[in-house]
Amino acid sequence: MTVLDAALELNPQVAIRPEPFGALAYNYGNRRLVFLKHPDMVRVAQQLGDHPSLQATLVACDISPTRWNSFATAFESLKSSEVVRER
Amino acid sequence: MSVESLVSQLKGGLDAPICLTWELTYACNLQCVHCLSSSGQRDPRELTTAEAKQVLDELHDLQVFYINIGGGEPMVRRDFFELVEYAIGRGIGVKFSTNGAFIDAEKARRLASMDYLDVQISLDGTDAVTNDAVRGEGSYDMARRAMDNLKAAGFGPFKISVVVTRHNVDQLDEFKALADSYGAQLRITRLRPSGRGADSWHDLHPTNAQQRQIYNWLLIHTDPDAELPVLTGDSFFHLNALGESLPGLNMCGAGRVVCLIDPIGDVYACPFVIHDEFKAGSVRDAGGFAQVWKHSDLFLELREPQSAGACSSCGSYDACQGGCMAAKFFTGLPLDGPDPECVNGYGDLTANGVDAALAPKPSMDHTKPVRITLGATRTPSATLVRS
Numbered sequence: 001m002t003v004l005d006a007a008l009e010l011n012p013q014v015a016i017r018p019e020p021f022g023a024l025a026y027n028y029g030n031r032r033l034v035f036l037k038h039p040d041m042v043r044v045a046q047q048l049g050d051h052p053s054l055q056a057t058l059v060a061c062d063i064s065p066t067r068w069n070s071f072a073t074a075f076e077s078l079k080s081s082e083v084v085r086e087r
Numbered sequence: 088m089s090v091e092s093l094v095s096q097l098k099g100g101l102d103a104p105i106c107l108t109w110e111l112t113y114a115c116n117l118q119c120v121h122c123l124s125s126s127g128q129r130d131p132r133e134l135t136t137a138e139a140k141q142v143l144d145e146l147h148d149l150q151v152f153y154i155n156i157g158g159g160e161p162m163v164r165r166d167f168f169e170l171v172e173y174a175i176g177r178g179i180g181v182k183f184s185t186n187g188a189f190i191d192a193e194k195a196r197r198l199a200s201m202d203y204l205d206v207q208i209s210l211d212g213t214d215a216v217t218n219d220a221v222r223g224e225g226s227y228d229m230a231r232r233a234m235d236n237l238k239a240a241g242f243g244p245f246k247i248s249v250v251v252t253r254h255n256v257d258q259l260d261e262f263k264a265l266a267d268s269y270g271a272q273l274r275i276t277r278l279r280p281s282g283r284g285a286d287s288w289h290d291l292h293p294t295n296a297q298q299r300q301i302y303n304w305l306l307i308h309t310d311p312d313a314e315l316p317v318l319t320g321d322s323f324f325h326l327n328a329l330g331e332s333l334p335g336l337n338m339c340g341a342g343r344v345v346c347l348i349d350p351i352g353d354v355y356a357c358p359f360v361i362h363d364e365f366k367a368g369s370v371r372d373a374g375g376f377a378q379v380w381k382h383s384d385l386f387l388e389l390r391e392p393q394s395a396g397a398c399s400s401c402g403s404y405d406a407c408q409g410g411c412m413a414a415k416f417f418t419g420l421p422l423d424g425p426d427p428e429c430v431n432g433y434g435d436l437t438a439n440g441v442d443a444a445l446a447p448k449p450s451m452d453h454t455k456p457v458r459i460t461l462g463a464t465r466t467p468s469a470t471l472v473r474s
Contacts, residue, residue, distance in 0.1 A: 015178070017103070017150040021096040024105065026152035028180060028203055033105065033152070037093055 003076050004058075004068060009049040009087045018042060025083045034081050041074060048084060094338050100390040103149035103380060105344045108358040111139075111167070112159040112350045113453035116188050119211075119222045121250060121284040121291060124349070124361055126159040127455035132351040136166040138371070142348065143174050145376050153180030153203075157358070159350065159453075162189040168197065175203050184209060184248060186226060187233025195236035199243070207246040207274065208233050213261040217254055221291070238269050244315060248274045251301060252291040259304050263317065272315040275305070277322040280417040280427070281359045282449050288418065289443075298430055302326040302333070309334050325410035325426045328403035339412055342367065342389035346380065354379045356389060359413035363450045396423025403431060410434070419446030 010016070013029035022036040025045075036042050044054075044061050051057040054075055058068055078084045114129035115122070134142070146154065154174065161167055161183055174181050182205035190198070190206075198206060208230050212218030215227035237245050247266050249255065255262075259275070266273040280288035293301060301323065308317040311334050321335035336344075341357035348354055352370040355361055367386050368379035380386060398404045409415075410426020415434075418427040419441040425434035436443065 015150065015152060017152070019101050020099075021093065024101075024152075028152075028178075031153070031180065031205070035093055 003072050003079065004055040005053050007052055007087050008054055008057075008075065008079070008084045010045055011082055011085050014083050016042065016046065025078075027082055030082055032081055034078065034083050036078075036083075037074075041071070044071065044075075045078070045084060049087070094336060097336065097340075097344055098338060098390065098392075100343050100386070103146075103151050103377075104346050105152075106155065106340065107146070107151055107346060107348065108155040108157060109142075109348045110157050110159060110350050110358070111161040111170070112164050113451075114163045115159040115186075116163065117160065117186050117223045117226055118455060119209075119226075119283070120287040121221060121252075121278060121282075123279060123282040123284060123359055124157075124159065125282040125449050125452045125454050128453045129159075129163075130351050130451075130453060134350065134352050134370075136169060138352065139166070139170050140173055142352075142370050142376060143170070143177055143179060145370075146174075146179055147177040149377060149380075151179060153182060156181055156183035158184075160186055160188065162194075171201070171204065175201060181205070182207060182246075185233070186222070187230045190233035190236050192236050192239065195233070195240035195242060198237070199240040205246060206237065206242065207248045208237075209248050209250075210262075211250055211252065212255050213258045213265055217258065220254070221250075221252065221287075234269055234271070244270055244272050246272045246274050246318070248276065250278050251275050251293060252278055253293050253297060254291070256293050256297045256300060259301075263308065266315075272318060273308075274318040274320065275301075276320050277325075277411070277414075279359045279411065279413050280446075281413050282361065283454065285417050285446065285449065292428065295428075295430065295432065298326060298428060299329060302329045302430075305333055306331065322411075325407045325414075325428055326430060328407040328430045332406065337406075338408055341365075341412055342386040346386075348376070354383070356385065357413065359411070360416060361449055361451060362416070362447060364416070364447070366450075394423045396421065398423070398425055398433070401425075401431065401433065417446060417449075419443060 014025050014027050017024045022038050023042040025034045025036055040063060044057050048057050051060055058071060110124055112129055112133060113126045115126040118127055162185055171181050180203040184207045187208045210218060210230045211221045218227040249262055263273055278292050310316055323333055324337045327333060327337060345357050346354055347358045348370060354367045356365040367383035370376045395404050395409060398409045412422055414426050415422050418436060420427055420439060427434040
C-alpha cells in the first residue's frame with residue numbers, strides 16, 4: 001500500500017496559514033514550521049479528511065494524474081513531519 | 088518548488104511575519120555589555136497592558152503562530168504572566184528569553200503548567216568568570232538557579248541560549264554537556280554589534296579562525312533530525328561561504344519574514360536594528376501592526392530584490408548572501424557589501440576604509456546611569472554619572 005491509498009487527515013495540532021506561495025503549516029505540538037509549496041497542496045491537505053484516501057482527495061480536487069507521484073512524495077514528507085497523519 | 092524558489096518567494100514578503108520578536112520592556116536587572124536593545128531603565132512610554140493585548144488580538148487575526156518575547160527582562164513587567172496567558176489563550180505560542188532572575192520554585196511550577204510556552208535562559212559562559220564578565224556579577228548563579236528550578240518543576244526541555252564570543256567559543260562542548268545534563272536544548276546565536284554590542288563588538292566578536300571553529304561545530308550539532316538539535320536562529324548563514332550550508336533558510340529575514348516590536352510599540356525590521364533608519368512605524372499608528380507590516384515604505388523596500396553590490400563578483404555570495412544587515416550597518420560598512428565577519432576577509436574594516444568613530448550609534452539608549460561614589464567619607468555628594 002502506498003501513501004496514495006492511505007486515509008489521511010490534517011493533524012489536529014496543526015494550523016495552516018495561506019500565503020502567496022502556498023501556505024505555512026505550524027504544528028503546535030512539536031513546534032515545527034513546514035512550508036506547503038503550492039496552493040494545490042493546501043487545498044488537498046485541507047480536504048484529506050473528507051475522502052477515503054489521498055488518491056480520492058486528489059481526484060476530488062481535480063489534480064491531474066500526471067502530478068500524483070509528486071503529491072505522493074510531498075504527503076509522505078508531511079506525514080513524517082506530523083503535519084498530516086493516518087486516521 | 089525548489090528551496091531556492093521558496094526563498095525567493097519569502098524574500099518578497101509574507102502576509103504576516105513567521106517570526107516576530109517583541110521586547111516587552113527596556114527595564115532590566117542586568118546590564119549585559121552586548122545587549123542588543125541597550126536595556127536597563129524602563130521607558131515611560133511602554134505599551135500598557137490593554138495596548139499589549141490589542142496587539143496580541145491583531146497577531147491572532149494575522150495567524151502569527153508564535154512570538155518571541157524578550158526585553159530588557161520581560162519578567163520585570165508586572166503583567167508578564169497576564170500577557171503570556173492571554174497570548175496562549177489566543178492560540179499564539181510564546182517563547183521568551185530571560186536571565187532567570189525571577190524564576191523561583193513557584194514561578195517555575197507556574198511556567199511548567201502552561202502549554203505552548205518555551206523558556207530560554209541566557210548564559211554566556213559555562214563558568215561564572217566567563218559569563219559574568221559579559222552579563223554582570225552574579226548572573227551565572229542566577230541563571231543556574233533558574234535552570235535548577237525549571238528542572239525540579241518538570242518543565243521539560245527548556246532552552247539555554249548562548250551568544251558566542253571570542254571568550255566562550257572554546258566552551259561549546261561544555262555548553263552542550265550542560266544542556267544535556269538538564270535535558271535542555273542548546274541555542275547558539277551570533278554576536279551583533281547592536282545596542283551596547285556596538286561598544287563591546289571589537290573585544291568580543293570571534294576571530295576569523297574561531298568562525299571556522301564555530302562552523303565546524305555547528306555542522307556536527309545542528310542536524311535537524313537529532314532529538315534535540317542545537318538551534319541557531321538561522322544566525323550563522325554568513326559562515327555558509329565555508330562550505331556546505333548550515334540548516335535554515337539562509338537568508339536575511341528582516342522585514343520579510345521577521346520583525347521586531349519594541350517596548351513602546353515601534354516596529355523595526357529585525358531585533359538587531361533598533362535604529363531610526365530601520366523603524367517602519369508603530370503599532371500605535373492608525374491601522375496598527377498589520378498596516379506597518381503590509382504597507383510601510385521600509386518593509387516594501389526590503390522586499391524588493393537586493394543588490395549584491397561589492398559582493399557580486401565573489402563566488403561565495405550565493406552561499407552567504409552578503410551576511411547580516413545589522414552587522415554591516417553598526418560597524419559602518421555599506422549594506423550592499425561584505426559582512427564584517429566575512430570568512431573571506433573582505434569585510435575587514437580597515438581595508439574598507441571604515442572609520443569606527445563614524446559608525447551609526449543606536450537611536451535609543453536605556454542604559455542605567457552608573458553611580459560611583461567617590462571618597463564617600465570626604466565628599467558627601469560627589470557622584471559620577473555615566474549614561
